[in-house]
Amino acid sequence: MDKKWWHHLTAYQIYTRSFCDSNGDGIGDFQGIISKLDYLQELGVGAIWISPFNDSPNYDNGYDISDYYAILKDFGTTEDLEELVKECEKRDIIVMMDLVLNHSSNEHPWFLEAAKDRDGKYHDYYIWEEGTEDQPPQGEGAFFGGNVWEWTPQIQEYYYHTFSIQQPDLNWKNEDMRKDLYAMIRYWMEKGIRGFRMDAIDNIVKNGHGGNDQQSEKIHTYLQEMNKYSFGLQDNLLTVGETGGTTLEMAKVYSDPERKELDMVFQFEHVENGNGDYGKWTTEKYDFKEFKNIMIKWQEELAGKAWNSLFLGNHDQPRSVSRFGNDNPAYRDISAKMLATCLHMMQGTPYVYQGEELGMTNVYFDKLEDYRDIESLHYFTELTETGRLTPEYMMKCLMLRSRDNARTPMQWDTSASAGFTTGEPWIKVNPNYRQINAADQLKDPDSVFHYYQKLIRLRKEMDIIVYGEFEALYRDHDQIFAYTRKLGSEKLLTVCNFSAQEAEMELPETFTEGAQCLITNMGRKVFDRKIILNPYEAFVLYKK
Numbered sequence: 001m002d003k004k005w006w007h008h009l010t011a012y013q014i015y016t017r018s019f020c021d022s023n024g025d026g027i028g029d030f031q032g033i034i035s036k037l038d039y040l041q042e043l044g045v046g047a048i049w050i051s052p053f054n055d056s057p058n059y060d061n062g063y064d065i066s067d068y069y070a071i072l073k074d075f076g077t078t079e080d081l082e083e084l085v086k087e088c089e090k091r092d093i094i095v096m097m098d099l100v101l102n103h104s105s106n107e108h109p110w111f112l113e114a115a116k117d118r119d120g121k122y123h124d125y126y127i128w129e130e131g132t133e134d135q136p137p138q139g140e141g142a143f144f145g146g147n148v149w150e151w152t153p154q155i156q157e158y159y160y161h162t163f164s165i166q167q168p169d170l171n172w173k174n175e176d177m178r179k180d181l182y183a184m185i186r187y188w189m190e191k192g193i194r195g196f197r198m199d200a201i202d203n204i205v206k207n208g209h210g211g212n213d214q215q216s217e218k219i220h221t222y223l224q225e226m227n228k229y230s231f232g233l234q235d236n237l238l239t240v241g242e243t244g245g246t247t248l249e250m251a252k253v254y255s256d257p258e259r260k261e262l263d264m265v266f267q268f269e270h271v272e273n274g275n276g277d278y279g280k281w282t283t284e285k286y287d288f289k290e291f292k293n294i295m296i297k298w299q300e301e302l303a304g305k306a307w308n309s310l311f312l313g314n315h316d317q318p319r320s321v322s323r324f325g326n327d328n329p330a331y332r333d334i335s336a337k338m339l340a341t342c343l344h345m346m347q348g349t350p351y352v353y354q355g356e357e358l359g360m361t362n363v364y365f366d367k368l369e370d371y372r373d374i375e376s377l378h379y380f381t382e383l384t385e386t387g388r389l390t391p392e393y394m395m396k397c398l399m400l401r402s403r404d405n406a407r408t409p410m411q412w413d414t415s416a417s418a419g420f421t422t423g424e425p426w427i428k429v430n431p432n433y434r435q436i437n438a439a440d441q442l443k444d445p446d447s448v449f450h451y452y453q454k455l456i457r458l459r460k461e462m463d464i465i466v467y468g469e470f471e472a473l474y475r476d477h478d479q480i481f482a483y484t485r486k487l488g489s490e491k492l493l494t495v496c497n498f499s500a501q502e503a504e505m506e507l508p509e510t511f512t513e514g515a516q517c518l519i520t521n522m523g524r525k526v527f528d529r530k531i532i533l534n535p536y537e538a539f540v541l542y543k544k
């Protein structure tokens with residue numbers, strides 16, 4: 001694998017709205033981010049991916065863009081963004097922008113024009129089907145509500161939306177539309193944006209039967225074109241595609257460096273494992289062995305061919321410690337560190353979601369009125385009103401799986417609203433901020449924060465973490481996730497106990513003598529051949 005300037009870096013995802021509010025209006029903003037850059041520098045991240053910051057009516061918190069060139073006023077101005085980029089440069093951090101190219105807002109001028117006039121230039125920027133008011137075309141259910149087709153009385157046509165009614169899909173078959181998007185990307189590159197995360201990018205090709213074709217060859221053609229006319233023009237950019245429907249085979253194609261599409265993609269197999277009849281709306285826990293197999297498979301299969309992205313949480317997922325670890329105070333810190341160890345010693349680029357580095361947990365709102373997320377509110381109505389799930393059961397699902405779990409304000413300190421805002425936060429703060437917050441953890445050398453800091457530093461310093469060959473151990477064990485990495489004569493062993501019970505293991509021969517412990521979440525000093533792992537214990541051994 002050819003070496004790339006970004007191979008050693010760890011990225012950090014910022015959900016701006018919930019990160020830090022500088023002016024007391026209860027909404028996080030760019031000046032808030034700027035005020036926390038020293039914190040991020042101390043953590044050691046090399047990139048920040050910022051959730052969409054373009055103008056938007058915010059039905060889906062910015063994932064419905066009404067002006068691709070303007071900055072959402074809640075977040076600040078273009079000057080604030082320029083300042084943010086500059087301040088990041090000083091700290092060796094690149095700014096990655098979230099590009100929402102599958103759809104726009106229904107308030108985007110293109111759509112307003114398109115929905116007025118069948119013969120106008122912008123009509124073909126979206127996807128239309130004739131019909132009558134009571135007879136929609138054939139189509140699947142939309143992600144956030146109803147059918148993918150929505151009636152527009154004024155022109156007697158239906159438009160297509162993969163997500164909510166307020167998010168009409170752009171028509172990628174239209175070359176002018178594509179060129180307008182590429183020009184827009186170049187505009188942001190000139191502003192100093194050094195990377196892009198492509199939202200829902202494998203939805204841009206439709207299957208002609210009211211659904212999306214996430215396996216289409218055409219997606220690759222468009223990505224190559226986009227690469228050529230925008231981010232591929234510079235070689236100092238970093239790109240990652242959000243591909244919710246990707247298979248291993250597709251992922252290899254997306255991120256094959258030879259093909260000039262994307263640097264890597266986010267795959268979702270590991271976070272979708274355990275889904276049930278109603279997708280993620282279930283109270284079932286994830287299946288550890290399946291999870292492990294999926295992670296191993298992606299490590300093995302992409303090796304040498306394409307690059308992995310590594311994540312356990314983001315703004316659409318519950319908090320990773322609550323989901324894959326154990327957020328009971330007795331195990332919270334230990335299991336958060338264990339999860340981090342498991343992920344950060346793998347091959348690929350780790351993405352830390354804001355607050356994960358503190359071990360922030362699910363908020364478990366038990367009142368519907370506390371939820372803000374369009375997806376949560378929509379599915380609550382849809383699944384309970386049709387009698388598929390009872391309201392009581394659905395509330396339990398929301399508590400475990402709602403995207404709002406990841407969207408409560410960042411917990412900075414023990415002051416009111418966790419130091420996130422001096423005003424009224426747009427979504428309630430998790431009351432556990434008195435126990436879990438950045439200020440306390442910065443003072444504590446054993447904190448989850450300092451553990452992440454160390455993992456990030458190790459990746460920066462050690463080639464074996466970046467390039468070492470991956471080999472899984474204990475594949476069938478139902479508590480232990482263990483693997484080795486090899487680079488020349490160097491060897492690395494990562495051992496994690498994913499359970500609340502002790503687990504017995506034998507150290508592989510090579511590591512029984514002369515190995516150095518790089519990191520441990522329990523301060524283990526002795527590494528005998530036979531080891532009884534404590535609940536959620538993790539360690540990494542290194543041998544030259």
Ligand code: ISL
Nearest residue numbers: 060063100163199200242243244245316
């Ligand atoms: O396409 C999928 C599965 O096949 C989905 O998982 C999809 O990738 C995911 O829902 C897309 O999420 C992104 O786009 C949404 C937005 O609400 C999310 O926050 C964003 O991450 C619409 O823009």
Ligand code: CA
Nearest residue numbers: 021023027029
């Ligand atoms: Ca604000």
